[in-house]
Amino acid sequence: xxxxxSLHIGLNRVDPAHYDGWDGALTACEFDARDMEAIxxxxxxxxxxxxxxxATADSVLTAIAAASEGLTSGDLFLCSYSGHxxxxxxxxxxxxxxxxxETWVAxxxxxxxxxxxxxxxxxxxxxxxxxxxxxxxxxxVARRIDAEVPDPVSTREKAAAESPRYRAMxxxxxxxxxxxxxxxxxxxxxxxPGAEHRDPKATVLLISGCRDDQLSxxxxxxxxxxxxxxxxxxxGAWEGxxxxxxxxxxxxxxxRQQPNYYPVGAANPEFxxxxxxxxx
Numbered sequence: 001x002x003x004x005x006s007l008h009i010g011l012n013r014v015d016p017a018h019y020d021g022w023d024g025a026l027t028a029c030e031f032d033a034r035d036m037e038a039i040x041x042x043x044x045x046x047x048x049x050x051x052x053x054x055a056t057a058d059s060v061l062t063a064i065a066a067a068s069e070g071l072t073s074g075d076l077f078l079c080s081y082s083g084h085x086x087x088x089x090x091x092x093x094x095x096x097x098x099x100x101x102e103t104w105v106a107x108x109x110x111x112x113x114x115x116x117x118x119x120x121x122x123x124x125x126x127x128x129x130x131x132x133x134x135x136x137x138x139x140x141v142a143r144r145i146d147a148e149v150p151d152p153v154s155t156r157e158k159a160a161a162e163s164p165r166y167r168a169m170x171x172x173x174x175x176x177x178x179x180x181x182x183x184x185x186x187x188x189x190x191x192x193p194g195a196e197h198r199d200p201k202a203t204v205l206l207i208s209g210c211r212d213d214q215l216s217x218x219x220x221x222x223x224x225x226x227x228x229x230x231x232x233x234x235x236g237a238w239e240g241x242x243x244x245x246x247x248x249x250x251x252x253x254x255x256r257q258q259p260n261y262y263p264v265g266a267a268n269p270e271f272x273x274x275x276x277x278x279x280x
Contacts, residue, residue, distance in 0.1 A: 166216065167218055
């Protein structure tokens with residue numbers, strides 16, 4: 001019998017001591033994590049949740065590593081993240097230092113996409129991984145850090161004035177946080193090959209809250225992406241594969257926030273066309 005393990009991460013704030021005094025306050029990320037955990041439990045997954053203070057970078061990466069050690073070919077790992085998206089300069093490609101790596105903003109530091117790809121590479125060949133990322137700039141893993149940031153999140157003051165807020169680290173916080181911790185983030189990238197050079201032997205399917213060049217909205221009971229995902233899922237009444245699942249969610253959402261579908265690693269058409277959240 002195939003096994004399923006899931007990890008659900010929700011951060012309604014971060015530690016200001018690690019983000020230039022910014023607390024990243026959001027409303028619905030913990031609700032998102034609990035709702036995704038409920039789906040996982042109903043479908044037979046062994047679940048773990050990490051909420052706000054619990055969701056440190058080490059805790060998240062340790063949980064992913066534990067899943068990689070416990071799952072083999074045919075097993076399924078479900079990972080959902082709700083929180084801010086951030087960026088750091090890409091130091092793995094010295095010819096293009098103006099590029100950026102996408103990050104998940106954990107409680108105490110950003111988790112660089114290179115770290116995530118290194119962990120996907122630890123899963124056994126034939127394993128299946130489904131990632132849901134309800135965060136900003138989450139379409140793939142490549143967007144320039146010097147690209148124009150949409151005006152609502154250009155500064156922490158503008159971001160705080162939005163209601164509901166966007167799930168993006170404000171540009172001024174992003175720059176200040178990187179400058180204060182450049183040695184940490186540069187060392188992380190030196191130790192993990194760039195995501196663009198990774199080729200996981202498992203199959204990874206990502207459905208993100210928006211494209212790389214867009215922002216994901218927070219909400220009162222769920223983020224906009226998760227709210228529409230839950231409506232489409234309809235307590236399991238949904239029938240269809242992962243691409244169709246994303247497309248149906250996308251059709252419900254405004255043009256300014258369009259979920260992305262991004263497969264990585266080994267091709268697995270059977271997985272892609274199976275019903276989402278199905279272990280067997």
